[in-house]
Amino acid sequence: xxxxxxxxxxxxxxxxxxxxxxxxxxxxxxxxxxxxxxxxxxxxxxxxxxxxxxxxxxxxxxxxxxxxxxxxxxxxxxxxxxxxxxxxxxxxxxxxxxxxxxxxxxxxxxxxxxxxxxxxxxxxxxxxxxxxxxxxxxxxxxxxxxxxxxxxxxxxxxxxxxxxxxxxxxxxxxxxxxxxxxxxxxxxxxxxxxxxxxxxxxxxxxxxxxxxxxxxxxxxxxxxxxxxxxxxxxxxxxxxxxxxxxxxxxxxxxxxxxxxxxxxxxxxxxxxxxxxxxxxxxxxxxxxxxxxxxxxxxxxxxxxxxxxxxxxxxxxxxxxxxxxxxxxxxxxxxxxxxxxxxxxxxxxxxxxxxxxxxxxxxxxxxxxxxxxxxxxxxxxxxxxxxxxxxxxxxxxxxxxxxxxxxxxxxxxxxxxxxxxxxxxxxxxxxxxxxxxxxxxxxxxxxxxxxxxxxxxxxxxxxxxxxxxxxxxxxxxxxxxxxxxxxxxxxxxxxxxxxxxxxxxxxxxxxxxxxxxxxxxxxxxxxxxxxxxxxxxxxxxxxxxxxxxxxx
Numbered sequence: 033x034x035x036x037x038x039x040x041x042x043x044x045x046x047x048x049x050x051x052x053x054x055x056x057x058x059x060x061x062x063x064x065x066x067x068x069x070x071x072x073x074x075x076x077x078x079x080x081x082x083x084x085x086x087x088x089x090x091x092x093x094x095x096x097x098x099x100x101x102x103x104x105x106x107x108x109x110x111x112x113x114x115x116x117x118x119x120x121x122x123x124x125x126x127x128x129x130x131x132x133x134x135x136x137x138x139x140x141x142x143x144x145x146x147x148x149x150x151x152x153x154x155x156x157x158x159x160x161x162x163x164x165x166x167x168x169x170x171x172x173x174x175x176x177x178x179x180x181x182x183x184x185x186x187x188x189x190x191x192x193x194x195x196x197x198x199x200x201x202x203x204x205x206x207x208x209x210x211x212x213x214x215x216x217x218x219x220x221x222x223x224x225x226x227x228x229x230x231x232x233x234x235x236x237x238x239x240x241x242x243x244x245x246x247x248x249x250x251x252x253x254x255x256x257x258x259x260x261x262x263x264x265x266x267x268x269x270x271x272x273x274x275x276x277x278x279x280x281x282x283x284x285x286x287x288x289x290x291x292x293x294x295x296x297x298x299x300x301x302x303x304x305x306x307x308x309x310x311x312x313x314x315x316x317x318x319x320x321x322x323x324x325x326x327x328x329x330x331x332x333x334x335x336x337x338x339x340x341x342x343x344x345x346x347x348x349x350x351x352x353x354x355x356x357x358x359x360x361x362x363x364x365x366x367x368x369x370x371x372x373x374x375x376x377x378x379x380x381x382x383x384x385x386x387x388x389x390x391x392x393x394x395x396x397x398x399x400x401x402x403x404x405x406x407x408x409x410x411x412x413x414x415x416x417x418x419x420x421x422x423x424x425x426x427x428x429x430x431x432x433x434x435x436x437x438x439x440x441x442x443x444x445x446x447x448x449x450x451x452x453x454x455x456x457x458x459x460x461x462x463x464x465x466x467x468x469x470x471x472x473x474x475x476x477x478x479x480x481x482x483x484x485x486x487x488x489x490x491x492x493x494x495x496x497x498x499x500x501x502x503x504x505x506x507x508x509x510x511x512x513x514x515x516x517x518x519x520x521x522x523x524x525x526x527x528x529x530x531x532x533x534x535x536x537x538x539x540x541x542x543x544x545x546x547x548x549x550x551x552x553x554x555x556x557x558x559x560x561x562x563x564x565x566x567x568x569x570x571x572x573x574x575x576x577x578x579x580x581x582x583x
Contacts, residue, residue, distance in 0.1 A: 053079050053218045053454065061221065061256065062306060063164050066172055073176050074218055079454055080446050093370060095407035107136050113525070114411045115400065117583045118368050119143050119201045121194040122424015125506055125526050131199060140400045143201045144393055149234060153189035156182050157227045161306055182223040184442045187452045190230075191441045194423040195432045201396075202234065207419070208367050209233040210452070211460035213248045213280065215257040217453040222252070222306040226453050229253040241360060241390040242351055245280065249347065250311040252304040258458065261303045265328035268296040273346075275458050281350045283359040287335075294334040298341040301327025316344045351390065357382035361395065369405060370413055371464040377404050412529035412582045415467050418448035421581075422479065428526055429483060429497060437491030444490060447475045468581065480575035484568045499564045503555040516544055516553035520570075527574055529582025536579075543570040 054074060059067050112132040116123035116139075123131075131139040162175055194203045210233060217226050229251055236244035248254050249272075255261045258272035273295035277287040301323045303310050310320045318327060332341045335349050350356055361381035365373050385395040399405055416424075422444060426432060445451045449472050455461055475489075482488035486495035506522040507515045520540045524532040545553060546566050557563055574580055 053216060053456075056216070056219050056457075058219060058256070058259070060262075061219075062161075065169075066164050066176070069169070069172055069176055070218075070221060073173075073180060077180065079218070079451060080449075092372065093407075093409045093413060095374070095404060095409050108132065109525075110408075110411065111136070111406055112139065114406065115139060115143075116199070117529075118414070119204055119400070120197060120199065120424070121203065121420040122427045123199075123526070124428055125522050127199055128526070136401065139199065140397060142199045143400065144238060144397060145200060146238065147200055147202045147234075149231065150193060152227065153186050154182065157224055159224060161222070179221065179223050183217050183226065183453060184439050186223060186227065187445065188441045190452060191419070191423050192432070194420065195427045202237065204420070205237040206230065206233045208364070209237050209244070211367070211455065212363055213254065214455035214458055214460040215253045215453075216455055220253045220256045220306075224307050225252040225256065225304075228307075238393045238396065239391070241385070241392055242347075244392075245347060245351075246313070246316075246344070249276070249343065250302065250309055250313070252306055252309055255302060255304045255309060256306070260299055263296065263300045263302070264326040265297070265300045265330075268293075268300050268328065270296040272296070272299055276346075277350065279459060281356045281359055282353060283355060283362070286353070286355045286359075291334055294332040294341070295346045297328040297330075297332050298334070298346045299343045301325075302343060311343075318342070354382075354386075357385045357390070361385060364396075364399070366463070368399065370410055374404070377402075412579075414529070414583045415464055415581055416529075416583045417461070417463065417467060418450040418472070418476070419445060419452065421476070422448075425480060425483060425527075425575075430502060431483060431495070431497060434483075434496055435493050437488070437493060440488065440490050440493075444475075444479045444488075447489070448472050448479070473581075476581070477576050480580075481572045484572055484575075497568075498559070499567050500555065500557070500559055503567070507555055514550040514553065515555045516541065516550045519555070519567075520544060523571070523574065524579075528577070528579040530579050536577075540570055540574065543573055 054071065057067065057071055057074070059071075061067055109128060109132050113123065113128045115136070116128055116131060120127070134142070162172075164172060167175070190203075194207075197203045210230065213229075213233075215226070215229060217223070220226055229248065232244065232247045232251060236247060254272070258275055259269045260272045263269035263272075270292050273292050276295065277291065278284055301310075301318050303320075303322045303326075310318055310322050312319055317323075327342070329340055331338055334341055334346060335353070337349055339345065341349075358378055361378050362373050365378060365381065381395055381399060384398045385392070388394040422441075426434065442451065446454075449467065450461060479488060484495065484497060486493050503515065503519050506519050508518065511518055513521070520537060521532060524537070524540065541550070544563075544566050553563060
């Protein structure tokens with residue numbers, strides 16, 4: 033067999049159009065009868081996947097390549113805003129000001145501080161599996177619908193975490209790892225498995241990548257998602273082995289087809305029922321008749337090393353490769369810095385990761401403290417992903433307690449191309465320019481405006497937006513300018529990815545004042561005063577500007 037380096041895309045797709053989420057369903061999972069009902073349920077409740085590939089090329093950003101800690105660049109409000117924009121969902125003006133006052137190193141320590149696990153979204157996370165064979169079709173459909181509802185509840189629960197986060201990176205890091213190790217509920221099916229995987233992201237997201245990789249590899253969601261559970265010694269499935277190397281650890285063209293075959297043989301015999309797996313995390317061994325009957329115990333040669341390798345051995349050999357740390361750092365860089373990576377800086381990040389035995393926190397600390405990350409040219413160079421844009425806007429408007437319709441968050445996520453727990457494929461979300469197209473940009477504007485009007489495509493709600501309180505929180509008598517001027521500047525500061533120009537400031541002032549003088553605008557007027565309607569108009573106008581989409 034040829035030992036030439038290959039791409040998974042070349043090997044599998046051959047240039048063909050990628051499969052839809054219905055095509056990826058397993059017709060035998062969890063049983064043939066139930067699988068038919070699952071497919072019928074998703075046909076009635078389709079996922080739009082409105083994000084499309086784009087041929088646009090990214091502009092090259094010329095930045096300082098120094099990797100030493102940020103010492104000589106001014107630590108100011110703009111720098112604090114950039115740091116929080118990339119690590120939180122919608123930092124408020126107070127949070128930015130607090131970080132500026134606390135200083136860079138103190139803020140980074142707060143961002144990377146370990147957090148306790150939140151209360152789960154429901155008692156169902158520990159629910160046992162149904163005995164499908166003992167149930168009628170009606171009973172099976174009832175459970176399938178309840179699982180569908182639980183996933184929507186789970187999505188809302190996660191959005192609430194994002195809207196109520198402190199100055200801490202946990203939610204963004206959890207979202208990143210969900211993108212990195214992308215799995216979809218439509219195929220995994222059991223909400224318990226999706227919750228278990230997210231708990232792994234929360235627990236190990238700033239811990240050791242080796243532990244994270246092992247927990248994900250042998251967890252039920254990934255075993256189902258990439259078909260490890262049906263892989264037997266006489267018919268090994270190559271899906272997980274290939275994605276493990278191309279996406280999760282080594283990157284394109286850094287492995288051969290021979291390596292894929294060897295790894296797929298090593299990953300035979302691991303199974304799951306949807307909650308439990310036959311892998312012991314303490315002994316790092318498989319167990320049960322599935323293991324003894326299905327695992328390939330013969331010798332395998334992987335990256336030039338020959339032995340009776342198991343899945344754990346494959347992970348260990350991969351982690352010894354220099355490219356592994358680089359691939360991890362590339363994907364982190366794309367998420368937190370810019371979609372076009374700087375390979376020299378990636379090498380520095382990878383050195384930190386390797387020298388700390390794959391501990392993620394020191395590498396993230398190195399990144400967030402570096403001059404490279406804080407180069408002003410990166411400010412406003414990212415396009416906000418839909419989830420953090422929406423939860424961040426809600427947070428900045430103090431609407432966390434808004435009575436949103438039941439499925440408001442899942443519906444808006446789907447309409448804007450980022451339905452949580454349903455990535456388009458194993459690669460995760462494309463990001464950057466793909467967030468913006470003829471379908472998603474109008475929907476972004478409509479849903480953002482609904483936060484002001486209380487009227488959305490997904491149900492109307494009484495808005496509790498308190499513009500008087502919001503304005504008062506942005507006014508400081510010790511700062512320059514009338515209240516109207518301060519409010520406009522500070523709203524633009526937190527909402528726009530680029531600096532406010534004089535022309536844009538004047539445009540916003542004109543909407544807010546409607547011919548009145550700046551000194552006529554009073555932040556203490558009652559909520560029924562018409563000036564607040566003009567402020568609503570101004571906010572809606574801000575939401576529709578290109579600058580709002582940037583971070």
